[in-house]
Amino acid sequence: MGKLAAMVARRLALGLLTLFIVSVFISLGVEFLPGDLATAVMGQSATPETIAAMRKELGLDLPLHERYIEWLWKMMHGDMGVSLANQREISELIGTRLENTLFLAMIAAVVAVPLAVTLGILAALYRYSLYDRLVNITTLSSISFPEFFVAYILVLVFAVTLGWFPSISNVSPGLGFWEHAYRVSLPALTLTLVVIAHMMRMTRAAIINLLASPYIEMAALKGMTRSRIIIKHALPNALAPIINVIVINLAYLVVGVVIVEVVFVYPGLGQLLVDSVSTRDIPVVQASAMIFAGTYILLNLTADVLSIATNPRLMHPR
Amino acid sequence: MKELNFHAKLLEHGKISRREFMGRAAALGVTVGLASTMAGKAIAATPKKGGHFRIGIGAGASSDTMDPGLYGENFTQWMAFSTRNYLTEIDPSGTLVGELATGWSASDDATQWIFELRKGVEFHNGKTMDADDVIASYRHHMGEDSTSAMKGILEAITDMKADGPNTVVFTLREGNADFPYIASDYHIPILPSKDGVAMWEEGIGTGGYSVENFDAGVRLDMKRFPNFFKGDERAHFASGEVLIMLDQVARTNALSTGEIDCMDRSEIKTLHLLERNADIRIEETTGTQHYTLPMRCDTAPFDDNNVRMAIKLSLDREALLRTLLRGHGALGNDHPISTANLYHASELEQRVYDPDKAKWYLKQSGLDSLDVDIYLSDAAFAGAVDTGVLFKEHAAKSGINITVNQEPKDGYWGAVWMQKSWCASYWGGRPTEDWMFSVAYAAGANWNESFWDNARFNELLVIARAELDPVKRGEMYVEMQGLVRDDGGSVIPVFANYVFAMSKKVEHGPMAANWDLDGLRGMERWWFA
Numbered sequence: 124m125g126k127l128a129a130m131v132a133r134r135l136a137l138g139l140l141t142l143f144i145v146s147v148f149i150s151l152g153v154e155f156l157p158g159d160l161a162t163a164v165m166g167q168s169a170t171p172e173t174i175a176a177m178r179k180e181l182g183l184d185l186p187l188h189e190r191y192i193e194w195l196w197k198m199m200h201g202d203m204g205v206s207l208a209n210q211r212e213i214s215e216l217i218g219t220r221l222e223n224t225l226f227l228a229m230i231a232a233v234v235a236v237p238l239a240v241t242l243g244i245l246a247a248l249y250r251y252s253l254y255d256r257l258v259n260i261t262t263l264s265s266i267s268f269p270e271f272f273v274a275y276i277l278v279l280v281f282a283v284t285l286g287w288f289p290s291i292s293n294v295s296p297g298l299g300f301w302e303h304a305y306r307v308s309l310p311a312l313t314l315t316l317v318v319i320a321h322m323m324r325m326t327r328a329a330i331i332n333l334l335a336s337p338y339i340e341m342a343a344l345k346g347m348t349r350s351r352i353i354i355k356h357a358l359p360n361a362l363a364p365i366i367n368v369i370v371i372n373l374a375y376l377v378v379g380v381v382i383v384e385v386v387f388v389y390p391g392l393g394q395l396l397v398d399s400v401s402t403r404d405i406p407v408v409q410a411s412a413m414i415f416a417g418t419y420i421l422l423n424l425t426a427d428v429l430s431i432a433t434n435p436r437l438m439h440p441r
Numbered sequence: 442m443k444e445l446n447f448h449a450k451l452l453e454h455g456k457i458s459r460r461e462f463m464g465r466a467a468a469l470g471v472t473v474g475l476a477s478t479m480a481g482k483a484i485a486a487t488p489k490k491g492g493h494f495r496i497g498i499g500a501g502a503s504s505d506t507m508d509p510g511l512y513g514e515n516f517t518q519w520m521a522f523s524t525r526n527y528l529t530e531i532d533p534s535g536t537l538v539g540e541l542a543t544g545w546s547a548s549d550d551a552t553q554w555i556f557e558l559r560k561g562v563e564f565h566n567g568k569t570m571d572a573d574d575v576i577a578s579y580r581h582h583m584g585e586d587s588t589s590a591m592k593g594i595l596e597a598i599t600d601m602k603a604d605g606p607n608t609v610v611f612t613l614r615e616g617n618a619d620f621p622y623i624a625s626d627y628h629i630p631i632l633p634s635k636d637g638v639a640m641w642e643e644g645i646g647t648g649g650y651s652v653e654n655f656d657a658g659v660r661l662d663m664k665r666f667p668n669f670f671k672g673d674e675r676a677h678f679a680s681g682e683v684l685i686m687l688d689q690v691a692r693t694n695a696l697s698t699g700e701i702d703c704m705d706r707s708e709i710k711t712l713h714l715l716e717r718n719a720d721i722r723i724e725e726t727t728g729t730q731h732y733t734l735p736m737r738c739d740t741a742p743f744d745d746n747n748v749r750m751a752i753k754l755s756l757d758r759e760a761l762l763r764t765l766l767r768g769h770g771a772l773g774n775d776h777p778i779s780t781a782n783l784y785h786a787s788e789l790e791q792r793v794y795d796p797d798k799a800k801w802y803l804k805q806s807g808l809d810s811l812d813v814d815i816y817l818s819d820a821a822f823a824g825a826v827d828t829g830v831l832f833k834e835h836a837a838k839s840g841i842n843i844t845v846n847q848e849p850k851d852g853y854w855g856a857v858w859m860q861k862s863w864c865a866s867y868w869g870g871r872p873t874e875d876w877m878f879s880v881a882y883a884a885g886a887n888w889n890e891s892f893w894d895n896a897r898f899n900e901l902l903v904i905a906r907a908e909l910d911p912v913k914r915g916e917m918y919v920e921m922q923g924l925v926r927d928d929g930g931s932v933i934p935v936f937a938n939y940v941f942a943m944s945k946k947v948e949h950g951p952m953a954a955n956w957d958l959d960g961l962r963g964m965e966r967w968w969f970a
Contacts, residue, residue: 158855164504166854167866168513168590170887177588208504209657216503219656275690282698290694293684295660388497388686388695390659395503398658401851402504 126440127431131424138420145416146198146409150191153405159183160207163402181207194409204406208399213410217392219296221414224391227307228376231314236369239319243326243365248353250331262320274313274386281309292389310387314380318372325368329361363430370426378415445469445479488948488968490673494681496963497692497701501685503658507644509630510582510589515705515957516685518627520661523681523964524565525630525646528556528575529621531872531960533953535781537621541570541631541647551616551907556624558607562670564633565651566643572603577634581641591628593887594880616907618914619873627961649676649965660684663964677968696721696942703943705958709767715942723942726954727771729779729870729877731936732822734815734832735890738930740862742813746928747806752813754802755836757794758934764831765824769940773933776925777868777877781954783911784874784918789926799839810840813863817845820853821865822937828865859890866890867937872955874918875906882925891930898924946970 161177162169178184197204203213242262246255265273282290292306330353333339342352381393392411399407431437448457448465457465466476501516512521530540539545542556562570579601582589589595600612613620623629630646632639644652647670650663661683669676684701686692692704693711697718707715707723716723736743736752743749758772771780774792778785803811817829829845836843848857848864857864871877880886883902884894898921905917925931939957949967953960959967 157852160504162855163852164511165588165590166513167858167888169854170590170593172585173588173590173592176586180586180588206503208502209506211657278694283694286698289700290698291684291686291691291700293700295654295656295662385688386691388684388688388691390656395658398503402502404504407503 127428127438130431131428134420134424134427138417138424141420142413142416145412146195147191149409149412150187150405153400153403153408154187156400156403158403160403160405164208183207190405194406198409198413203410206399206404206407208402208404208407213406216407217395217410217414220390220392220395223294223389224377224380224393226303227310227314227380227389227391228373230304230307230311231318231376232373234311235315235318235372236322238315239322239369240326240365242319243323244330244353244358246323246327247330247334247357248349250327255327258323262323265316266318266320270313270317270382271386273316274310274383277309277313278386281312290387292387294390307387307389310380310383310389313383313387314376318375322365322368322372326361326365329364330357333357333360359433362433366429366433367426370422374419374422377418445471488677489970490677490968491679492677492969494678494703494947494964494967494969495684495701496681496703496705497684497686497695499685499687499689499692499704499706501658501687505657507641507652507655508588509628509632509641510587510591512628513590515961516661516683518956518961519683519958519964520644520652520655521627521630522648522960522962523650523663524644524648524652525632526562526648527626527630528558528624530962531622531625531953531955533951533960533966535953535955537625537872540625541575542624545621547618547620547909549909551618551620551909552613554611554613554620555604556609556611558609559670560607562647563668564647565645565666566633568633570631570633570647571606572609573606573637574634574639575609575631576601576603577637577639578632579629580637581632581639582629589628591626594623594626594876595629615903617875618907618909619875622873622876625872627956650678650681653680658685671965675965678964681964693942696944699944702947703941703958703963705941707940707942709769709940712767712769712940720945721942722945722947723940724952725769726939726952726957726959727779727781727936728939728954728956729777729781729868729872729936730939730957731773731777731779731868731870731933732825732828733777733866733868733890734828734863734932734934735866736863736930736932737861737892738894739892742806742808742811743862743930745806747802748808748811749930750927751799751802751806751811751839752836752841753792753932754795754799755839755841756832756932756934757835758792759794760835761828761831761934765828766935766937769938771936771938773935774922774926775929775931775933776922777870777881777931777933778874778918778922779870779936781870782872782874782877784915786919786922788919789923792926794835796835796838799836799841803840810842812842812844814844814846814861815863815865816848816857816861817865818848818850818853818857820848820850821858822867825865828934859888859892869956874921875902878902878921878925879906882929893925893928893930895924895928898928 161174206213206216242258246258249255278290281288288308289306292310294303294306342356381397384391384394396411448462463476498516500514505517512518526541528542529537532538541559543559545554545556547554582591582595597614598611599614602610604610632641633645649666649669651666653662653664655661663681665676665679689708695701696704736749738744753775762770762772772791774789815829817825819825826847833843833845858866881888882893884899901917901921905914908914941958946969947967948970
């Protein structure tokens with residue numbers, strides 16, 4: 124256990140270093156884009172005087188490294204700062220958006236993960252049968268279609284034609300859990316269709332891979348049923364790669380859903396990030412990037428810990 | 442007559458339908474003409490109160506604020522007109538009327554303007570509006586540290602005085618007969634003030650609706666303000682929400698499935714499909730919105746007017762109107778004044794596609810053919826890049842070879858507009874000729890996108906601004922439109938209509954055309970049937 128704790132601590136430290144490097148890159152990246160917040164916010168109405176006045180007001184006329192150091196200092200004290208564009212506390216701004224993003228990710232994950240693993244197990248059980256081929260074709264198709272295409276088709280079928288679900292996810296903070304869940308059904312369904320293929324096929328491949336092992340052959344010779352062999356003997360050993368794939372997809376559900384947010388007009392973090400890059404609102408971009416990077420780092424860490432936890436050889440090394 | 446009036450009253454209260462009324466009127470021996478007029482008046486007279494109005498707008502960002510100097514797109518403008526008011530208003534017929542001001546008068550040279558304010562107008566926080574609030578609201582846009590888009594225009598105000606709590610005297614640097622029009626601009630609402638500083642942060646105003654919840658880039662929730670000074674005449678909805686829906690398909694879907702009651706900017710290409718929906722009504726108004734392709738008059742080869750004329754004659758405007766706007770617009774005559782403006786020069790011949798004349802102009806400047814670049818992005822207007830491609834086709838016949846360069850949308854206004862030699866732009870237009878000319882065509886103006894400097898034009902601009910006699914003004918403006926048309930640097934091929942859609946449950950009176958969505962005042966003008 125001590126070894127595990129040490130590993131976690133080391134990984135967290137590396138994680139912090141990664142966050143720091145990411146923040147430097149983001150700063151440089153946004154700086155090299157043409158224009159800055161003043162020109163972006165004012166657009167066509169800009170005049171040299173008003174641009175200069177806004178820059179002075181927001182401290183944009185200071186050199187980049189000065190602004191960065193100030194931001195870093197504040198961040199290390201837990202203060203994410205204020206949005207340059209509308210002077211709101213970033214923590215408040217991001218708070219609701221992050222909640223929304225996590226909620227959608229959670230609903231999508233709760234549906235997608237068990238479904239993918241089950242389908243994968245069944246596909247391994249009945250490999251090369253018609254069922255196997257059908258499931259593979261369907262999930263590969265859904266992952267190949269662009270997300271917005273899948274989204275629009277779902278809207279057409281379920282919202283416009285059948286009217287079972289709302290066509291946009293009009294959510295506000297006060298909604299109850301089930302109402303919120305109802306309104307995000309179509310985006311969650313879209314995301315499910317998009318991530319299912321990867322997890323299902325990995326589950327299937329990992330299990331089939333193990334089926335060639337001697338101990339499985341032994342279990343078959345002992346006369347066990349196929350389902351018991353797969354679920355009790357093969358699956359536990361296949362967990363490591365499966366967990367890794369699930370985690371990658373979970374991270375995607377949090378970080379990569381901008382398109383779904385746009386199509387369903389869902390106020391999530393992805394849309395905020397894209398919006399902020401357009402307006403060159405650096406503090407918001409930094410804060411969002413930190414959250415996304417942090418999500419990846421934590422999820423990867425969880426995956427590794429779980430991989431070790433499910434592998435007795437790694438858990439109790441001699 | 443009494444019998445007829447009785448039936449008219451029934452119609453007004455919705456007890457009988459228009460068809461029934463017409464039938465009964467005919468039975469009473471009344472002509473169809475009279476019956477129709479009476480029916481029209483009865484129906485128009487009755488806005489019903491109540492309901493929660495939801496609109497989806499395709500503009501808005503998380504950078505939006507309540508600072509009126511930074512108001513820019515449909516979202517902030519809709520919010521502005523719903524929650525705040527102005528000294529003057531442009532009513533549905535295009536006439537300037539008083540809103541927070543009950544009247545105004547000018548000195549003979551139009552440098553001094555006296556506005557009488559309406560008494561007893563309450564802000565959402567209970568404060569009564571007075572002259573100090575007006576002065577502070579204007580001052581917000583003036584001064585060196587101001588970031589307001591109105592800073593340049595309001596620089597002309599040299600002094601503001603309160604003559605008692607309900608009178609404000611403005612003194613201008615030079616005469617401006619259109620000052621009351623400027624007072625109706627969406628950037629300068631009247632805000633509550635404290636110690637001479639306008640308090641804009643909380644979104645408080647005198648408007649029919651107060652802000653309940655504002656989540657920049659996402660939504661705005663509003664509630665009817667019970668002490669609205671316009672009383673029963675306006676602001677019929679009980680509450681409203683504005684959803685920012687940047688994706689046009691999402692907006693259309695939301696309207697089709699009843700998630701919202703109105704959407705702005707319907708897609709023109711699929712309009713005929715949307716029309717098929719029995720629950721939706723398409724609205725279209727012709728205003729001052731136009732698209733421009735400004736060439737820089739200070740950069741070769743566009744510094745030679747012969748080249749500019751050749752280019753202007755090389756575009757088939759009818760074809761553009763047909764393909765780009767599907768007929769939802771009007772032809773532009775290379776100047777920014779539309780038929781919706783007072784002094785539109787209808788006598789100026791409409792420019793047409795004439796490749797032979799274009800070749801002639803090229804020869805005048807000593808060229809057989811011309812190679813030029815145009816820098817376009819759909820950030821300027823939807824279909825700008827397509828416009829460039831069409832132009833290239835048309836201009837080839839005159840010996841002009843246009844290379845179309847597509848620029849990224851992001852940062853277009855900073856990196857391309859007013860930087861590159863030839864690009865695209867759009868204007869919502871302005872209610873008065875002087876305003877439109879002053880912001881975009883006067884020498885040295887901040888947004889003089891064609892960098893044009895015509896001495897006669899600049900001279901006329903200042904004279905016409907102070908001229909109070911409409912006939913003399915009209916003559917000057919006609920001449921100026923001719924100058925822009927024949928010497929200016931911008932190709933102005935089309936005026937674009939405002940096209941939007943709403944549920945049939947929403948009713949309205951005559952619709953204003955000065956801005957999108959009924960002058961952006963739909964929230965206070967419309968009602969549920």
